[in-house]
Amino acid sequence: MRWLALIWKSLMRSKRRTLLIVGSLVLSVFTVAVLQSLLTTLNAVTNNPNSSNRLVVRHKSGLTQMLPRSYEAYLRQQSEVETVCALQWFGGYYQDPRNFFANFASDETVLFQTFREEFGVSGITEAQMKDYIRDGAGCIVGESLAKKNGWKVGDTVPLTGTIFPISPRLTIRLIFKSPKPSDENVLHFHYKLLEEGVPRMKGLVGSFWLRAHRPEDIPRLIERVDRHYANSAYETLTETENAFNLSFVKMLGNIGAIIQGITAAVVVAILIVTGNTMATAIRERATEIAVFRAMGFSAGRVLTLLLSEGVLLVGVGGLLGVLLANLAAGGVRESLGMAMPFFADFAILPATILSCLVGALAIGVLATFIPAYAATRRPITEGLGSVG
Amino acid sequence: MNTDRFDLGGGEPIIILRDVAKSYWREELEIPVLQGIDIEIPKGSYIALMGPSGSGKTTLLNLIAGLDRPTGGSLEVCGYELNDLDDDELAAWRNAHVGFIFQNYNLVPVLNAFENVELPLLLTGAGRGERRDRVDQALTLVNLTDKMRNYPRQLSGGQEQRVAIARAIVTDPDLLVADEPTGALDAKNAEEVLALMERLNTDLGKTIVVVTHDPKAAHHARHQIHLEKGVLDRTVEVNR
Ligand SMILES: Nc1ncnc2c1ncn2[C@@H]1O[C@H](COP(=O)(O)OP(=O)(O)OP(=O)(O)O)[C@@H](O)[C@H]1O
Ligand SMILES: [Mg+2]
Numbered sequence: 001m002r003w004l005a006l007i008w009k010s011l012m013r014s015k016r017r018t019l020l021i022v023g024s025l026v027l028s029v030f031t032v033a034v035l036q037s038l039l040t041t042l043n044a045v046t047n048n049p050n051s052s053n054r055l056v057v058r059h060k061s062g063l064t065q066m067l068p069r070s071y072e073a074y075l076r077q078q079s080e081v082e083t084v085c086a087l088q089w090f091g092g093y094y095q096d097p098r099n100f101f102a103n104f105a106s107d108e109t110v111l112f113q114t115f116r117e118e119f120g121v122s123g124i125t126e127a128q129m130k131d132y133i134r135d136g137a138g139c140i141v142g143e144s145l146a147k148k149n150g151w152k153v154g155d156t157v158p159l160t161g162t163i164f165p166i167s168p169r170l171t172i173r174l175i176f177k178s179p180k181p182s183d184e185n186v187l188h189f190h191y192k193l194l195e196e197g198v199p200r201m202k203g204l205v206g207s208f209w210l211r212a213h214r215p216e217d218i219p220r221l222i223e224r225v226d227r228h229y230a231n232s233a234y235e236t237l238t239e240t241e242n243a244f245n246l247s248f249v250k251m252l253g254n255i256g257a258i259i260q261g262i263t264a265a266v267v268v269a270i271l272i273v274t275g276n277t278m279a280t281a282i283r284e285r286a287t288e289i290a291v292f293r294a295m296g297f298s299a300g301r302v303l304t305l306l307l308s309e310g311v312l313l314v315g316v317g318g319l320l321g322v323l324l325a326n327l328a329a330g331g332v333r334e335s336l337g338m339a340m341p342f343f344a345d346f347a348i349l350p351a352t353i354l355s356c357l358v359g360a361l362a363i364g365v366l367a368t369f370i371p372a373y374a375a376t377r378r379p380i381t382e383g384l385g386s387v388g
Numbered sequence: 389m390n391t392d393r394f395d396l397g398g399g400e401p402i403i404i405l406r407d408v409a410k411s412y413w414r415e416e417l418e419i420p421v422l423q424g425i426d427i428e429i430p431k432g433s434y435i436a437l438m439g440p441s442g443s444g445k446t447t448l449l450n451l452i453a454g455l456d457r458p459t460g461g462s463l464e465v466c467g468y469e470l471n472d473l474d475d476d477e478l479a480a481w482r483n484a485h486v487g488f489i490f491q492n493y494n495l496v497p498v499l500n501a502f503e504n505v506e507l508p509l510l511l512t513g514a515g516r517g518e519r520r521d522r523v524d525q526a527l528t529l530v531n532l533t534d535k536m537r538n539y540p541r542q543l544s545g546g547q548e549q550r551v552a553i554a555r556a557i558v559t560d561p562d563l564l565v566a567d568e569p570t571g572a573l574d575a576k577n578a579e580e581v582l583a584l585m586e587r588l589n590t591d592l593g594k595t596i597v598v599v600t601h602d603p604k605a606a607h608h609a610r611h612q613i614h615l616e617k618g619v620l621d622r623t624v625e626v627n628r
Contacts, residue, residue, distance in 0.1 A: 001503045003510070009498040291494045294455055295508045295555075296483020298476045380455045384490070 007308045014281070021277050022317040025360060028270040029321025033356045034328055035259045037348045042249050045342045050117035051241035052215045053082075057225060058207040058244075060235040063089075066204035067234050074228065080217035081210050085114040086191050088206035092159035092167070094149060101145055101338045103159060103187040105194035108133045114211045118183040119176050132173035136192060139170035142184025146175045148338065159187070166197040182344035185337060209241070267359065274367035278310055282371040289375050290383025299376035306375070310368025311361060318360030322353045396611050396623060399430030402466060402562060402595050403452055409460030410447050421447050422618045425461070429597070431562070434589040436606035436626075437599045439615035445599040446567055448615065452597060453486050453565045454478050466562050483511050487556030487594075489566035489585075493548040495540040495555075501527065502536040505554045512559060526554035530584060546577030553584060557594070564588065566598040570605050582608045 011018050057075065059065035075084045088105045112121050112129055119140075132138045141151060151157065153172050160167045170189050178184045195201050212218050222238045229236040239247075249255070282289070292302055325348045337344030408425040411418050422444045429435060437445045450456040451463060454470055463470045466485040473481055495504045505526050509519045527533045530550040540548055549569065556564055566585070570578035586608050588594045598609060606612050607626060614621040 001499075001506055001510070006499075006503075006507075006510070009503075013498045287492075287494060288496060291488075291490070291496075292507075293479065294453075294482065294488050296479050296481075296511050298479040300476070301479075301511075381450050384455070384494075 003305075003308075007305060007312060010305075011309050011313060017277060017281065018313065021274060021313060022320070024270060024273055025314055025317025025363075026321045026324065028266045029318050029356050029360055030324045030328070032263050032266055032359070033322050033325035033348050033352055035262055036352050036356075037325070037329065037346065039256060039259045040349055040352060041342055041346045042252075042255060044345060046242050046246040046249055048242060048245070051245075053212050053218075054114070054241040055210040055212065055218060055221060055225075055238055056207055056241055056244040057210065057236050057238045060237045063206065065234075066201070066206060067208065067236065069203045069205050071208065071229070071234075071236075072205070075208055075210060075225065078221060078224070080212050080214070080221050082213050083110045083114045083211045085110045085209045085211075086205040086207070087209050088191065088194060088201075089163070090159070090161065090189075090194065091163040092161045094157060094159060097160075097162070099338075101185055101187065102341055103189070105191045106188050108138075108188075108190050111188060114209055118178055118180075120178050123177055124174065128174050135171060135173055136190055137168065137170055138173035139187055139189040140174040140176060141172055141187045143175050143177050144181060144184040144344070145187065145338070146172070151175070157187075159189075164194065164198045164201070166194070168193055168197065180345055181333070181337065182341040185341045185344055267363070271363050271367060274310075274314070274363055275370065278367045279371040282306060282368075282375050286375065286378070286383045287385075290378075290380045293376075293380045294384065303369075303372050303376050306372035307365060307368050310364040310372075314360045314364030314367075315357075318357045321360070322348060322356050325356075326353075396427075396429055396433055396435070397625075399432065401428040402431040402433075403427075403429035403597075404464040405452075405461065406463075407461035408448075408451060408458045408463060410444070410451060410456070411459045420618060422451075422458075425620055427613070427620060429595065431595055432589070432593050434586070434596045434608070434610040435598070436609035436612045437597060437615065438601075438606055438612050439621070441601075443615040444618045445615055449565055449567055449597060449599050453488065453563075454482050480511075483508060483559060485561050485563055487559065487561040487564045489549070489552055489556050489564065489569045491568040491571040493540070493545070493552045493572075495548055495551060497540050500537050500539050501532060501543065501551045501554075504540070504551055505536075505558050508555060508559050522558055522560075523554075526558040527551075529557065529588075530554045544577070545573055546580055549573060549577070549581050550584065553581070553588075557588060557592075562595055564594050564596045566596070568600055568602075569598060570600070570602060578602070578605070 057067070057071070059067055069086070072084050072086065075081060085107045090103045090105050092103050093099055094101075112119055112124065132140055139157060146152070151172055153175055155172050157170045157172060158167060159170055168189060176184070195203075210221070212221060218240060222240075225238045226236055289302055293299065329346055329348050332346045333344055337346070405425050405427050408422060409420065410422040411420045413419065425448065437449060439445055447456070451458050452465060454465065457471075466481075468481055470478065496507065499507070502523055505523045506519055509522060514522065524533065527536055530553050532547060532550055532554065535543060535547060540551075543551065564585070569585070570581055573581060582605055585596060585598070589596050596609070598605065600606050609626055612624040612626060614624070
């Protein structure tokens, strides 16, 4: 028998209790890991480093209002601006309305330059870009979206409009790979197709996406653009891409506070449950602990043994919890990644795993230490009480 | 003090008690339990500690075994002045020098007989092979090698106590202490355990101090020490 065997056998003393405590730990760690990862994912959407050069110019009264195409010229004139790309959420579906994914009408000539990180442009040849730019009914799709629908370059994709009364038949000219999975669940087609197909869109643009030369220029640019169009017929609201995305995340309410609240509640609950279980388990072993000490186990040794039991218990629970969370993350990516592209990036990050495990271990140590320490402070003769 | 009354025969002493006292306090009130205990117990003795309930037998045994500290006087046991040892040193001392036998056996329920006996050896630094040999020897001595994979609940009371005895002797201590070791056993099993203890004394030369109410058990000892209200009353040599 080795020390670990002794610890293990002690844990298996009450299998039901051990199972119960491990089970509640698994559940808690799982819940916290998933919730914290949700928060991390949402934060990544609004703190996207690839967005740091980009601005969104839209109508001050909201996304359903359009801006004149003529604004493009002024925006392009600004010395800080590298590109200006018109973009409109199309909201079409392929075959089945439930088969939902993000699709946009956009300016084909500047698209790659404006979103070069997202399209992984280093992997796209000049010829491929030209193929798309030349074909007015062409489209580009991300690889994971193409895979999901079994699309190849050259295939025809009929897109049924839901917001706009057109259903363009698009030909895939390019399948791109993105560094981030969420950026691949996207389709783009020529803006002109929308403008020419929908009379009320004539000369109008949903939003302009600007790429600035340097992130430092952005605050100045925002200020200048909005001032320029103040008191005009179409007033603008200009903001960074991250701020723009944040306005969507905010629609979900104060998710951060809710998640932190739930996390705190789970931690407190599991600390109480673990602490109480450990206290009971150790109290039941008062005589046994006294016998160990009579045989020559020092107080420190007994404390170490008991703490090891607690740590092993929460260690197993914690590991299973994050493992389960990881499996669930795969499920979330699969099931929600298309409908809400940011979920395609949903993952339990190593930092989250680490803090969950550290947290679980801290709970184990804390919950065990107090009753274990008390047990080793008691006089041995008291523990042997019934014998004397 | 008339030490003649406490003569346990000659021989090199293994337990020397000098004016040992133990009191408990209930708030301000001192409750003396042992007073002025002066006695030398030679190596290889087999002593039965007797006396009425509450006379301080268990308290004295616990002091000798280093489970508790006196409030007065000093104890030299197995060559160590116990007052000079701190708690951790005292624990190490117990592991090396004292074997414990309890009334309720106190085996660890989640460990089988072999593992229970092995337990005190985990502290000695003995390797796996050596531990196995010593556990085998100890279990052979108590005649339980065939039950070494049994868990305590799969053993009779008598067998449990024999495993406990194997555990007490596996580290080869000089001193065995037992508090009512037959208190929970029927006559037949008690007799078996007592015979075993007697052999440990005669064959292996273990010094044994046993607390008991049972005259039959006391009769197996070589000497009986009688306590009365916390003081030594008399010693009696047993004619076996
Ligand atoms: N922790 C304690 N606090 C206060 N008093 C105690 C404590 N332990 C023992 N005593 C008292 O000390 C006296 C001696 O107790 P001890 O257990 O040594 O008696 P004993 O001779 O072993 O009795 P028994 O034959 O019933 O086991 C008793 O009066 C007991 O009440
Ligand atoms: Mg007693």
